[in-house]
Amino acid sequence: MAVSATATQLFELPPEYRSTQDRARLVAAEFAPEAVAVRRHTLEHVEIHPRLWRAFCENGWPGAILDHDSGGSGLGLLGAALVLEAFAEQGIVLWMPALSAAIAWAIDRVGSDTLRGTWLPRIAAGTAQLGMAATEPEAGHNLFRARTEIREADGRFVVTGRKSITSGVDLADRLLVFGRGSDGYTTVLVDPRAPGVTVTEVPMRFREGVRQFQLDFDAVVADAVVGVPGQGLLTLWPFTHVERVLTAAICTGLARHCLDHAVAHAKSRVIASEPIGANQALAHPLAHLHARSAAVGLLVRRTAARIDAGDEQNTAADANAAKVLAADLAFDSADHAMQVLGAEAWDERHGWLDLYLDARLARSGPVSNEFALNYLAEHVLGLPVRR
Secondary structure, three states, X not given: OOOOHHHXXXXXXXXXXXXXXXXXXXXXXXXXXXXXXXXXXXXXXXXXXXHHHHHHHHOOOOOOOOOHHHOOOOOHHHHHHHHHHHHHOOOOOOXXXXXXXXXXXXXXXXXXXXXXXXXXXXXXXXXXOEEEEXXXXXXXXXHHHOOOEEEEEOOEEEEEEEEEEEEOOOOOOEEEEEEEEOOEEEEEEEOOOOOOEEEEEEOOOOHHHOOEEEEEEEEEEOOEXXXXXXXXXXXXHHHHHHHHHHHHHHHHHHHHHHHHHHHHHHHHOEEOOEEHHHOHHHHHHHHHHHHHHHHHHHHHHHHHHHHHOOOHHHHHHHHHHHHHHHHHHHHHHHHHHHHHHOHHHHOHHHOHHHHHHHHHHOOOOOOOHHHHHHHHHHHHOOOOOOO
């Protein structure tokens, strides 16, 4: 039985997305020789590398996830994922644009007209970055145990509490802060430089190419509520699904970067008269990683497309599955690349140690693989829950 062209095309990117992917890969390749310098610039100058960011903005990628009415490019989550994946394929991890895009998505869906009008055009233009403050010392990723208080007083919302690990506070114009109030959970935007905020850097060797911080809030007045007071979880769900997909896209790109370099080295490195890639001990793991990469890439793109289409029935399950598989793929690819590259991988000038540790971190955050698997076990497989 012949397969129709329409059915075949379901497994391919539409032309406009292929064009975006090709363009992103072309631009990312221009900066590939400077990948280490791009990462260091952000850490040393508290800004994304200016030439790279200029190219990013000229192509409309900061607002890829937003529609035209919000100043965006209208490419949706799939377009944003393809762009971030393309840069990760060149060893360039752009974590702050991923965070900003995910928070912009949430603001677009549950934010007030004022919030949307204030922040979405700035994010789309690349003139603002947003960060997320959710994890706490005692609760970790378990948001239901959050102790940070967000309470209304005299018509304003005041934040008191501690957030343990918050990425890129030095780069962020505002932070989306999650906490509990008298009638449920609430999410607010907070200026990290506002009175009452104490920022302490956490020494984590600049994972994801940004600095990490502990935040202490002492009766800090928030800018605005995002969503409805007491219904902060309805703000976080759109954010977390999108964040997991973008994280998965970065991980998929990073895995491809590691695999490509490992394969090239396995072909060119000659020991005992033949390339080391002729040994099945090296070749088979690389082939297996290639197979996994092909499958995970399809899942990530399908999940992004489903979210763009408003398919809420499968969103959470797909986003969690994509995140788990992509994070494991990135780590296994980085780990095997380290083995294939040998001493070169340990030379800090090449940046492999940073990418290896970034890949390892992806299994622990922005949500741990265990939390994602818990969701799949309970809500997809229907397994009993240990309370």
